[in-house]
Amino acid sequence: MELTKKQKISLLAIAVIIFTYISVREVMYLRSKTYILTAPSEMNHSVESVEMEHNQNEDSFFNKEDAISESTYIMVHIEGEVNKPGVYELAEGSRVVDVVDKAGGLTSSANRRIINxxxxxxxxxxxxxxxxxxEVHISFAERVDHSSSGELSTPNDGMINIxxxxxxxxxxxxxxxxxxxxxxVDYRNQHGKFNHADDLMNVAGIGEGRYKDISDQVTVR
Structure with a gap:
């Protein structure tokens, strides 16, 4: 059976539509599988930038951590009538009560009246x-100030440097x-520093008995 001219045109149109549809589908499929690759030089530069940024952030973090560590904590030495004398680390801004607590509290023999x-x-x-x-004739604050001054008259062992x-x-x-x-003080100014602690007996009014009472609390340095 011979097709009419109209039928031939219709079949040709259908064939064109089918071909176009298949072509479009293939192009879309290929595009979905296509990846854009960065050039090696650009990729290396990008990796280096990321590493540099990471290192900078890491250094910044540790620098901040060190600064916080240095400024946040203090070291304090406490001796005398506490249950656990020693050196303690405390937060900056702490009070005497805090280091006393860390040292196990005051003993029953502590002179509580002068402690601030x-x-x-x-x-x-x-x-x-x-x-x-x-016998205490100076305030607790003055006593601490003497103890923590640059030239210690009361060193870390609790002895008074005469x-x-x-x-x-x-x-x-x-x-x-x-x-x-x-x-x-006058004797020291006139004769120079004491060579031995028992040289105190050369001071008028300090005999053997009085020196014996203070011998375990004085030293020369």
Missing amino acids: KAQKLTDEMFILIPHIDE NTADVKLLETLPGIGPVLAQRI
Whole structure:
């Protein structure tokens, strides 16, 4: 059966439509499988940039951490009438009460009346908690200031250095009042530093008995 001209045109149109549809589908499929690759030089540059940024962020993190660590904590040495004398690490801004707590609290023999538990601590501070029977003629704050000064009159072992102690600090020794304390300072100024702790017996008013009472609390450095 011979097709008419109209039928031939219709079949040709259908064939064109089918061919076009298949071609479009194939193009779309190929595009979905196509990947855009970065040139090697650009890729290396990108990787290096990422690594540099990572290292910078890491360095910044550790620098901040070090700065926080250095500025946040302080070291304080406490001796005397506490249950666990020693050196303790505390947060910056801590008070005397905090280091006393870390040291196990005060002993039953501690002189509580002169202790200012609200006093703020500083790095490298040394605190000596006195015995209840110890004669104290200066305030706790002054005692701590003497202990934590650059030239320690009361070093970390709790002993008073008679070569650097002033009158007020010497008065904290048992049986040493303002008169004897001044005599010790005057003797030191006239004769130079003491060579031995028992040289204190050369000071008028300090005999063997009085020296024996303070011998375990004084030293020369």
